[in-house]
Amino acid sequence: MKEIKLSKTQKEMMVSKVKTYFADNLDQDIGAFDAEFLIDFFAAELGGHYYNQGLADAQHVFNEKIEEIGYIIQELEKPESI
Structure with missing residues (x-):
């Protein structure tokens, strides 16, 4: 399988959604770096x-x-x- 590559716009949108999810559902504020790291992990592992x-x-x-x-x-x- 080829590496999953996301455009800058796609990544920014996903980071925003992850940050919102954490804030709304887990009552945690995470930074953009942490959200991007999590997205990269999910892309690679899942x-x-x-x-x-x-x-x-x-x-x-x-x-x-x-x-x-x-x-x-x-x-x-x-x-x-x-």
Whole structure:
């Protein structure tokens, strides 16, 4: 799996959400550095699980579409006369 890379904007948004979560749910104020460190930890240690689920979901949709295309092709077939 490739390393999960986030844009600066994505990281800033995530840091804000982590800080808000800690303040609202855990009554703890954490700094941006700590929030970013936590995000990096989750990405490295848990990101693969979410990535793999995303791949499995994409594979499922792909297989459904391939099956659908198969039916469309069958509908295009012309009767053969012998």
